[in-house]
Each structure stands twice: as structure tokens, then as C-alpha cells.
Amino acid sequence: MxxxxxxxxxxxxxxxxxxxxxxxxxxxxxxxxxxxxxxxxxxxxxxxxxxxxxxxxxxxxxxxxxxxxxxxxxxDISTIPKSGKVIFGTTTDLYNLDTEEEVRYQIVGDDEADIKAGKISVNSPIARALIGKEEGDVVVVVTPGGEVEYEISEVHHI
CATH class of the missing domain: 1.10.287.180 (Transcription elongation factor, GreA/GreB, N-terminal domain)
Structure with a gap:
């Protein structure tokens, strides 16, 4: 199953x-x-x-x-030791290299996703680009409006 x-x-x-x-x-x-x-x-x-x-x-x-x-x-992400790596459940601070804006997303299950609350599905393009990356890495996310580059500022286990 x-x-x-x-x-x-x-x-x-x-x-x-x-x-x-x-x-x-x-x-x-x-x-x-x-x-x-x-x-x-x-x-x-x-x-x-x-x-x-x-x-x-x-x-x-x-x-x-x-x-x-x-x-x-x-x-329960709070029980997993912090490694600086983006995994399911982590909350990640991202710096948009084009607009210089900071955003914060938590990677959650499909049923929990709520973009207004900063919760993105583990299967979303952003989450797929982030998983496995670490603080300081730059990731390229392909969006309908083109490619967006984010730097991973910080990964939280909250």
C-alpha cells in the first residue's frame, strides 16, 4: 500500500x-x-x-x-534533527534573485497545500526543485511565467 x-x-x-x-x-x-x-x-x-x-x-x-x-x-518535522537540507515538512526561507523578495514556504502533503498560508504541495514545481537542496543553494523553478531563481536562505524544522 x-x-x-x-x-x-x-x-x-x-x-x-x-x-x-x-x-x-x-x-x-x-x-x-x-x-x-x-x-x-x-x-x-x-x-x-x-x-x-x-x-x-x-x-x-x-x-x-x-x-x-x-x-x-x-x-513530525520537529523531531528530525536540523541538517540545513530541504525535506518534507520543512519551512524554507527563499530569496528571489530577480525581485529581491523573501518568501517562506512549508512543504506539506497534497491535501494540506494552501498557497495563501505559505503551504506548498510536495508535488508542486517549487517543492520538487527544493527537496534535497541545502541552505545557500540556488534553485531554478520553472513557472508558467518563466524561470525563477531562488536562493535558499534558511531551512526551519517548525
Whole structure:
């Protein structure tokens, strides 16, 4: 079975969503279905059909989350000795050699990626260019707008 890397924070968020779906959302939709059934004719009962559709989404998401969590390989970067090398889970300060801007990215699993929060997927072009490199290295990232050169300023295990 293929294992998928995930940070401790990413696993926590998926577990919290799963708990909410099972203990709050699922009972709520079951109650809504029961209430809608009491209104009689199910063929023309919009509340019933909407609740059943919602139930389908909830059950599908529960299965998806359980599958992801069962194949997750949770990596706690704070327990790995700092080596100055970019690996999964590290937060990396980069200096853009063209614009002279500093950016900071954490390399995370696919489900955790959120560019606005500075979290990039391990499978993104930037992460693929960075993995295995060290502080002081210059990397070239191919983007839709052309090549961008970054110098790795610092690698954090946070």
C-alpha cells in the first residue's frame, strides 16, 4: 500500500473534520431526513431530497477522510534533527534573485497545500526543485511565467 506524507498539523485538521462529520453533521442530517419524512409524500418533498443529497455528500467525505488517514505517513518535522537540507515538512526561507523578495514556504502533503498560508504541495514545481537542496543553494523553478531563481536562505524544522 502506498503511503502519503502528511504533517502532524494536517493529520489533526483531517481528524477534526472527520469527528465533526461523524458526531455533528451525520446526526443532524439523519434528524432532517426523519423530520422531512413526517411531512408525507416523499416524491415532491424538497426537504427530504435535499437532506438525502446532503447525507450522500457527508458519507462520501467520511469515506474519503478515513481512506486518506489510513494511508497517511505522519511526519513530525520537529523531531528530525536540523541538517540545513530541504525535506518534507520543512519551512524554507527563499530569496528571489530577480525581485529581491523573501518568501517562506512549508512543504506539506497534497491535501494540506494552501498557497495563501505559505503551504506548498510536495508535488508542486517549487517543492520538487527544493527537496534535497541545502541552505545557500540556488534553485531554478520553472513557472508558467518563466524561470525563477531562488536562493535558499534558511531551512526551519517548525
Amino acid at each position: 502506498k503511503r502519503y506524507p502528511m504533517t502532524v498539523d494536517g493529520e489533526k485538521r483531517l481528524r477534526a473534520e472527520l469527528d465533526d462529520l461523524k458526531s455533528v453533521q451525520r446526526p443532524k442530517v439523519i434528524e432532517a431526513i426523519a423530520e422531512a419524512r413526517e411531512h408525507g409524500d416523499l416524491k415532491e418533498n424538497a426537504e427530504y431530497h435535499a437532506a438525502r443529497e446532503q447525507q450522500g455528500f457527508i458519507e462520501g467525505r467520511i469515506q474519503e477522510l478515513e481512506g486518506k488517514l489510513s494511508t497517511a505517513q505522519v511526519i
